[in-house]
Amino acid sequence: MRPEAWTRPAPGARLYGLPGLALLCAMAPHVTVVPLWLAAVFIATGLWRLGAEARDWALPNRWLLAAATVALCGAIGWQYRTLFGREAGVALLYAMTSLKLLEWRVHGGQRDALVLMLLGYLLVMARMLYDQGPVTALWALASVALTLAAQVRVASDGGGPPVAAVARLVGGLLARAVPLALVLFVLFPRVPGPLWSLPQDAAARTGVGEDMSPGTIAELSRSDAVAFRVRFTGGLPAADRRYWRGPVLDRYDGRTWRMSEELPGEHFPQTEASQALSYVVTLEPSGRRWLYALDLPDSLPAQTGVTASGMLIRRSAVTEVVRYEQRSVLEYRTGPLASWDRSRLQRLPPSAAPRAQALGREWRTRFADPADRVQAALTMFRREPFRYTLSPPLTPNDAVDEFLFDTRAGFCEHYAGAFVALMRAAEVPARVVTGYLGGEPSPGGDYFIVRQSDAHAWAEVWLEGRGWTRIDPTAAIAPERVERGTASAIPDPDSLSLLSRRGESWVASALLKLDALEYAWNEWVLAYGPDRQRELLGWLLGWRDIDWRGLILLLVSALAIVGLALALLNRRSRRQGRDPLGRSYARFCARLAAIGLARQASEGPLSYRARIARLRPDLADATGQILVRYAELRFGEHPDPQRLRELNAQLRRFRPRA
Structure with a gap:
């Protein structure tokens, strides 16, 4: 080279x-x-x-x-x-x-x-x-x-310049910039979308998906990432009622359950319902279009519709933190089932799960009441040696038959999928529902944290006179999963992440306390959209129905006020910082003016010295030294910082008497 x-x-x-x-x-x-x-x-x-x-x-x-x-x-x-x-x-x-x-x-x-x-x-x-x-x-x-x-x-x-001077300069710049940034953040008309993103970020997807096959939920349960946080504004539902509805899967190809294409509308599936429960959800970005609601929703967030199966579907994917107020009903009755839907929800692929289909047909013959067929399946799960595990054996050929009759070990998706297959074979309309179950209370108890490890799958069957009814076959095998979470139900809780185990370690406790800070940040910063902006301005100013024109007027006015205040402060600080010698001299003259020796407007320091010596000989020496030193510093070519400090020390000691 x-x-x-x-x-x-x-x-x-x-x-x-x-x-x-x-x-x-x-x-x-x-x-x-x-x-x-x-x-x-x-x-x-x-x-x-x-x-x-x-x-x-x-x-x-x-x-x-x-x-x-x-x-x-x-x-x-x-x-x-x-x-x-x-x-x-x-x-x-x-x-x-x-x-x-x-x-x-x-x-x-x-x-x-x-x-x-x-x-x-x-x-x-x-x-x-x-x-x-x-x-x-x-x-x-x-x-x-x-x-x-x-x-x-x-x-x-x-x-x-020295580091101290640089620090003062940077601190001053930030002190001026932060108020303007806060005003812009609070008052600038909000537009939907994340604070920071690229168009392709919407393709990133996390959480419960639109399909389910063996291992899907189990893999998700190994993550302690937050799915959403919820604050109840009314009563708190019991642990076994905290089922958070997500995708409803009603199409089966022998291996995978998938969603049907449903058009969201504004009509809820329930015809009779108990009093609604109110809560606020702060949902993390997922890249999906659906929102989560407790059991069956009874209200619609902005830009959201509800499907016939009770799913909340947004117009666009959740690519930013979304905060929405929601109501749900826990006791309800849905309407009648159309004949076409009944046929579709009893259908199985002919070649899928032949042993399970044979068992379902046997129950259909034995039990005239569909509710008895449901109980027959749950009784089988309770009495037979089924195991609830996060790491079940593989079922490479037929997922349902191999699980029901061979391995008998599985996670919630195995039980939910197999149960729905049995019900359809027994001519009971059934579907799989995925979402989350439970939630961990925050250290203060004022909100719940629902993690990916709380992901769950359960079933719904349609019964005459009751409509769609939730059936969780996991509860027949591991009821502690419903009451206390996944870690309490599986034999190998160490395979879960730290926070998913919900232990009492000091690390987990510290992380939970930090989560409160993140929750407040998400609510007031990342989820600060148009609705949150109107809520804040309504609380601060009493304006509930302000539009973008009013926001622009308010923003311009606030910026003008903040800019004027910063300009006045800047002018004052510059004036004070520009002439420290002048400030010292002004204090000296003020003390003399207080005893009747005010300086004339056109009087220089040496002329002032001569007049003081003539009128007050007793002050001649003290004032003479100060005024001579001031004149040297003021009119000299290179003011000496040491002499300025000495002059300031003299001024502090100078206390003239009348």
Whole structure:
């Protein structure tokens, strides 16, 4: 390699101190989302850069950097199969920032440093595409403050102002920016959609899905991620009544249960119902269109309809935190079942579960009442040696028959699917319902946390005179699952995550307390949409029905008031900070004016000294020293800070008497 292929860093371009700390703070959280090899590239380039400064190592020239850029772009394209989208885009930004460390060279060193700081801002914004929780928000604020301070330092030659002066400047800028940001956040007309997202983020899906096959719910139950939080505003339902309805699955192909395409409307399926229970749900992003409601919904959130099966369906997918008020009924009776629906909900694929279909036909012959056929299935589950486990044996051929007659070990989806198959074979209309069961109370008890580990599947059968009736076959095998959660019902609770076990460890207790902060953040920041905005303004100002025109008028007025207040404060602070010597002299003159020796408007310090000596000889020495020192500091070429401090000390001791 020719020597000219390598260059040296700029003598004054140092990564030590604020620039390096700011860049590290901006890039470190991305280690959890970029490939490990890319994080290793950042570490290697950072160490190389520090070695170039400390040990005078050579840096690659632009041609070598161009080759490294092409190689990294190719590696990222191979990793993600694209160079577009959130993951690939953030990885490219991370890679280019790493290489920029090696481009901080002799000519244009200050410019390269400023570019690095700007890349730091972009990295902070990129991290918000993955998470917008309170911890991430605090990190973003700290990272922006550090990057701003580093930007001030590198923008000045010779290292810039002292750290204390930089801290005061950055603190002042943030103090002016935060009130304006709060006003804009609270009053700017809200539009539906997440605070930070890309269009393709809507494709990311989590939680209960639109289909169910063996292992689907079991896999989901291993996660302690929050699905939603709920605060009851009325009575609290018992643990065995907290069934959160999600997708209703009524199509079966012999292996997988799927949803039917239902058009949501505004008519609820129940014809008779008990008094509704009220609560507020804060739903985490899922990428799905459905909302969750306790048992059967009795109200519709904004931009939401209800299907004939009782599902709440939104117009758009949930790609942001959604907060909605909801009412549900726990005691109800649904209407009659159409003959076409009855036939469809009794249908099974002819080749599916032949042994289960034979057993169902036997019950149909033996029991004239469909309710007795339901009890026959539940009795079989109770009496036979069935096991409830998170890790059941595989059923590769026929999921229902192998579970019912061979393995007899399964999770809730096995029991719900097999029960519905038996009921359909016995000519009882039945369907699978998926969602969540239970919920963990917060440390304060004012809301419940429903996690992915609470995912559950149960069944509904249609009985004459009662309509759709919930039947949970899991309760026949493991009733403790309904009362106390999954961890109490399976033989291997250690296979669950820490928070899913609901133990009493200090780690779990601390995480639950932090969840209260996240819940408040989600309600008032991430879920701050049009409805929440109207609620807040109604509470603050009494305006319940304000439209976007009123919001614009209110926003402009508030910005004008805040801007005027900040301008006045800025003017006062600038006036006070601009002339500390003048402030000291003004205090001195005020003390003399209090004893009848006020300074004339056109009187200079030496003329003032002479007049005081003539009128009050006893004050001549003290005032003379102060006024002479003031004149030297005021009219000298280079005011001495030490002499200013001495003058201030004299002024503090100067207490003239009348």
